[in-house]
Amino acid sequence: MTHILKNKNLQIHIDLPFENYNLARFDWTGKITAVKYKNIYVSGTEKMTTEDNSDFGKGFYNEFGIDTPIAYNETKEGDYFHKIGVGLLKKDSAQYLFSKSYEIKPAEFKVTKKSNKIIIECTSSNINGYAYFLKKEIELLESGFVIRYYLHNTGEKTIATNEYNHNFLAINKDLISSNYILKFPFQIKPELFGATINPEGKIEIGQNKITFNSTPNEQFFFSNLSGNESVDAAWELINIKSKIGISEKASFKTAKINLWGWKHVISPELFFDLRVEANQVIEWNRTYNVFETN
Numbered sequence: 001m002t003h004i005l006k007n008k009n010l011q012i013h014i015d016l017p018f019e020n021y022n023l024a025r026f027d028w029t030g031k032i033t034a035v036k037y038k039n040i041y042v043s044g045t046e047k048m049t050t051e052d053n054s055d056f057g058k059g060f061y062n063e064f065g066i067d068t069p070i071a072y073n074e075t076k077e078g079d080y081f082h083k084i085g086v087g088l089l090k091k092d093s094a095q096y097l098f099s100k101s102y103e104i105k106p107a108e109f110k111v112t113k114k115s116n117k118i119i120i121e122c123t124s125s126n127i128n129g130y131a132y133f134l135k136k137e138i139e140l141l142e143s144g145f146v147i148r149y150y151l152h153n154t155g156e157k158t159i160a161t162n163e164y165n166h167n168f169l170a171i172n173k174d175l176i177s178s179n180y181i182l183k184f185p186f187q188i189k190p191e192l193f194g195a196t197i198n199p200e201g202k203i204e205i206g207q208n209k210i211t212f213n214s215t216p217n218e219q220f221f222f223s224n225l226s227g228n229e230s231v232d233a234a235w236e237l238i239n240i241k242s243k244i245g246i247s248e249k250a251s252f253k254t255a256k257i258n259l260w261g262w263k264h265v266i267s268p269e270l271f272f273d274l275r276v277e278a279n280q281v282i283e284w285n286r287t288y289n290v291f292e293t294n
Helices: none
Strands: 001-008 012-016 033-039 063-065 080-083 085-091 105-107 108-115 116-124 130-141 142-155 159-165 178-183 195-197 203-205 209-210 220-223 231-239 242-253 258-259 266-270 272-276 280-292
Touching: 001 085, 001 116, 001 130, 001 220, 012 142, 033 280, 108 209, 142 159, 142 272, 159 266, 178 266, 203 220, 231 266, 242 266, 272 280
Parallel strands: none
Antiparallel strands: 001 012, 012 033, 063 159, 080 085, 085 105, 108 116, 116 130, 130 142, 142 280, 159 272, 178 209, 178 231, 195 220, 203 209, 220 258, 231 242, 242 280, 258 266
């Protein structure tokens, strides 16, 4: 059963570790599949047809090591490497691909449910000197929620990777169009983007906001929106038709912000680079707020 945190304003739908999605990409600790504000969805899905499909991303799924899983290059083909929040994946080629299906040995998970929060713990095995304990806490706020992360390096070797939340957003199931405005608290630098994929020219880049002149039928993608400059990790998405907005503000600075989307969904991604020495702990959080506009 999906676990639901709710109050008068918000409903947060969370799949537990072994429920529904169980592939190799996204973190299994607290899969937020959907968020509703006053019974209006503010989250979407990776594919337009995935509401009842567990093989793709939904809501506020996050991922560790999209391109830097722990010790992948050190691992021999046929041996296993860590994917934080999932378990051990079997290496079967020289190059790691986040979208690929891998053989999985799941980590150990423990779930604690409270009235306004859920806590999910993930304990890994020790492979080649690498091991960790991850705790994720999702707490319901009056009109939002906060995700708190606690990562303890329980191995002998340094953990160096990254984490981001994919943020599959769609307000009131409205297609991406001129109804949406995506704002950032920094100057967007298109001349320094790592990638610019805007095949139909429907995404317009402003100084600190992104708008749409019509609905994109093809996928779009922009990487390194700040031009690798370290900035406040935050964004705000407003739908002027529904007069509802949602924002994310993280506890860290970031030099990597990507944006992906399609006709039905938009995903601003704030990356957190993490480096944890043996027996050390790192903590960070992401706070989401849902609000109404005039």
